[in-house]
Amino acid sequence: MNQPSLNLWVIPLLPLIGAAINGLFGRRFKNAVVSTVALLFTAASLVWAVHAVWTLWPGGDRPYIETVATWITAGSFSAPFGFYLDQLSMIMVLVVTGVGFLIHVYSVGYMAHEGGFYRFFTYLNLFMFFMLTLVLANNYLLMFVGWEGVGLASYLLIGFFFQKDSAANAGKKAFIVNRIGDFGFLIGMFLIIQHFGTLNYADVFGKIASGHYTPELGWGLFTAIGLCLLFGATGKSAQVPLYVWLPDAMEGPTPVSALIHAATMVTAGIYMIARSHAIFNLAPHALEIVAIIGCLTAIFAATMGITQTDIKRVLAYSTISQLGYMVLACGVAAYAAGIFHLMTHAFFKALLFLGAGSVIHAVGGEQDMRRMGGLRKKIPITFWVMTAATFAIAGFPPFSGFFSKDEILGAAFHNHFGGPVLWVIGVITAGLTSFYMFRLWFMTFFGEYKPGAIDEGEEAHAASAPAHVAHTAASHSHGHADDEAHGHGHVHESPWIMLAPLVILAVLSVVGGWVGIPQFMSGGQNHFEHFLAPVMESGPPTSTQAAVPVTGNDTISTHAGPPSEENAGQEWLLAGTSVAAAVIGLFFAWLLYFKRRDLPGLIAAKIHGIYLLVLHKYYIDEGYGAIFVKPLLALSTVVFWHGVDQGIIDGLVNGAGSTSKGIGNELRRMQSGNIRSYAAWVAVGGAAVVAIMIWLGVGK
Amino acid sequence: MDTTTFIIVAVIKIAIVVFIMLTGVAYTTWLERKLVGRIQNRWGPTRVGPFGLLQPLADGIKFILKEDMVPDSVHKGLFILAPALALTMSLISIAVIPFGGDITIAGHTTALQISGITHAGGGISDINIGLLIILGVTSIGVYGVALAGWSSNSKYSLLGSLRASAQMISYELALGLSLVGILLLSGTLSLRGIVEAQIIGSEHPWLGFLPHWYIFPQIIGFFIYLLAAFAETNRIPFDLPEAETELVAGYHTEYSSMKFAMFFMAEYVNMFTVACLASLLFFGGWHGPTIPALPLLLQQLLPVLWFAIKVFFFIFLYIWIRGTLPRFRYDQLMAFGWKFLLPLAIANIIVTSFIVAWRG
């Protein structure tokens, strides 16, 4: 179809220009100029993205593929600078640019008093560039560029307060853990290259769609690719076992946490799995593992979230948990539901983080919820938007979270592989989510405002917890006290430049789910799913469907499929159950943190062992430290540092030096200062040259 | 012409030319003494023969008969070699100088030039690079002076020869460059060719009466040549190498009898060479009025007369200047050569080549 070029390359390029301007000249600009530049280019990117989506909306040729330039050509393999816009990347690009823009606006207010203002916006714009590259790329390699780039931006922004050791360490941790995941992604790409000879989506999926690859022919290959990609996704999207970096990433400024570590970057893994659904569809075992990992992450992180007292850490674990949901959705082949949840999550989690930022801003840099309370009256707008977000994430209808979560749970229930089990875990997670979110809500906004207070639970915890763990927690809770100290004592509402994005996001959190009201409720079709359907079914449904009887029970269905009329009752039941779980969570939170505030301490004392286990995040960090980091460190120290580096490499270098020195010392005797002896050497050299020329027969 | 005849004719020509040249040299000394005497208001040689005409002969006999002294502690080989080298080199120059057209004696036609060959069908060809050979031989002549001074193992000699070699190298540049204008105009290095170019050009005289001699377009080149030639021949006012008031007698202080005579002759032969060259290059060589009424032999010899007259004019000029001008100081000499003559010669070349190029 002939359509005008959309110039998709402009979308990522605009933030890059902004980053370049701010990065190169920002030091000399005033803050107003820096923020104007950053916002202008982000807004332009948003406008361009909307324009592109709008152009394609009424049934344009999708996917729209645009190749700007050849990047790498090696033999038959080539990876272009190409961009790819289909329904999936439309949603992603809108979420990224939209939420990104709002967070940029928010940041102008939030970062107003921080040092390195220009640096912050440079990094933020740089992040936008890479993220947009990631979602718009038309091949895995370019996606990987974005993938690595957002990792870089994330590293830079987590370590934004680099004067602080904990921030710098958190940055390094994020980077290194991500690298481990990237390794999997890379291996996956290599496998794709080896077997498909290309990394372009269109070609890879086209080859799969051509039907040469039936599950039994290539299930080993596809499982391997799928697992490798999944490993990559666990790194980027903070899934078990590589989730450990995300809580620490909260060291970054709060808008960063909102943008990168909640709304956009961490969803890259989900996007990647959804993008590769054609591969996963052919790898049922890989999908099973995806589902298991998602499920595990969801419940695991939810339990850890219960005990956290740092407001941002609660949200961080919540993010991990919600990401687990999305991975679960992918694992049960409900990619559309996963993406749907991704979108709604982007709205309400960004809102939660920004709201938390606003709260932190209001109480002067305090992040420990135990020192908050009763803020409902003092910062009413923040309270209301936080309320909307909390209800959204907890899954109360008609907030957006309800619809997306319900989609996932419904799909999980219908999954062939352990459907009910997954569903039960999902529902429990939903209840836990509701519980800890309302815990946050109650602790922050209700009760008495008690700056400086430490309740009994904390004392008990401090008394019993090992000292170094306490130190970690304390360093986090006081994290921004130094840097974000703008006016202790007086609690005040944030400026409108911060509140405006909050309000917009709040509206989105409320209504964002309505685009995907399931069929059994609305009676019509699920618009969101319908919208995404062409992409998600661009795989070979016929072949997979045909494969079902061959492979038997273990095979997946590509999609849970719209439930039939008879199942509507069951669907209502499932939805009701999840709402009930949310309500139960709300009730317990109200009971423990509003009605009987002494209870949490008692319970913690009662089940002290479990409490400590959860409080210390199941000692996963310590376990990793003992199993991987320390042996690696020891190995590096003994073998690579002392052995290879000092012994072999330094030995070679120093040996080369001392050898040449020795040779030079001997050859120095040749330099007698006697011209005639020099001439003798010249003569010998000339003789040698002539002899060699004759020997080789030059000129014959 | 077969090789034997060629050799015989060449030997005859060489003998005649050398005889005339040496006689000329001898009588130039007489002329010089006479003229300088007159300039200085005295008689000059008068005792030997009428007007002292036999004086050169007497001098020659004296030189030959005097004891040939070789001082101790000289470098003997070079001490003997040096005067011979000087005279040889000056005489070699004569070999390429044409004195006229050709001459027919007893049915044999030959060129009035040692290195010239007359072709059977008429026309004469001489050596293509005659001018270059003269320059090269002149430059070799420096060795005579330089070695003489050095081998004498005497400070005056050494200083004289140092001065001589520096002076001759310096002025050789100006000398060579002053001739480039001529070469540009004539387009040949052959001396005969240059003269013939002037003769042929004279069929259309400048301004209707001036012969087409290169003195007129190359007046600057001519004066540069003249000055450089004076320096090359170590004549006053550039006779610093043998400045008797400073260096006793310069490079030939230690020489006596026939060896001294050889230097003496070399200097006068060089004067002749330079004078011949000046006549050939700037004054049309043997070009002059022809008298068709004369017998063939005389007709053929008439150009030689014109040439001799022109050469005599330059010899006279040499002597005249010797009797008139004082000697330069050494730094003046070097400055004059390097800072005045050389740039002027280069400017002359540039202007000439522009004009030549402009006229196509």
Next chain:
Amino acid sequence: MIIHQILFIIFGIICVAGAVNLLVQRHPINSALSLVVVMASLALIYLLLGAEFVAAIQVIVYAGAIMVLFVFVIMLLNAGSEERTRGSHIAFFVGVPGVVVLAGTVAWLLIHSGGQLGSIKISASDFGNTQDIAHLLFRDFLLPFEITSVLILIAIMGAVVLGRKES
């Protein structure tokens, strides 16, 4: 043209004799004069080859200017006979064999395959006359020619700087 061969042999022998004399003589002025002899006879060999311009400038530039400069410097420095010093062992034990090998290989090569090269015919045409060289020099080789003039200029300045007495 047996006469050419005879003349070549005569001048060649003079050349080699001069060069040997250059080595044998212990006083630099004798060596310099030997070199002048070599150059003069080379000029005659050039004339035999019909290269009259090259022969002329060989005499004018080499024998008449460069060697005069050498003689001048020898005279100026009043250089005496070569001293007998214990020279460089390397020059004797490495350099001389090296040169012998060099000369040996070249000689072997020339003797072995020199016959294939054929002879030089001295054509009656005026090959190597001044005009042709001038055409080549001022047209095809104009740039190198100008560059060498710059080289000469630099050499002059270098000589002046080196020769100037420290004030």
Next chain:
Amino acid sequence: MVPLSWYLILSAILFSLGVFGFLLKRNIITIFMSIELMLNAVNLSFVAFANYWNTHPAKLASGANVVPLSGHVFVFFVMVVAAAEAAVGLAIIISVFRTRETLNVDQVNLLKL
């Protein structure tokens, strides 16, 4: 009809003698003269080859004709370089003699560690 190899042999002999002079002579001026001898030896082969190519027309690898006369031009350039070299070299010799008061190269051996 002189064989080309005669010229080349003469050239080689002169060149080797030059090298021997360079190696064996002690006086710096003589050494310098040996260099001039080597240059002259090379010039001889240039001129010989110029004549040779004149009577044996040949083509270069690039397909262009060999210009025989360029041998003469090379000789011209060699002479120019030799002249420049002599000017500078002799100036160096003079300044060396001024400071070291010797022309013996074995005694001018400061050029070492």
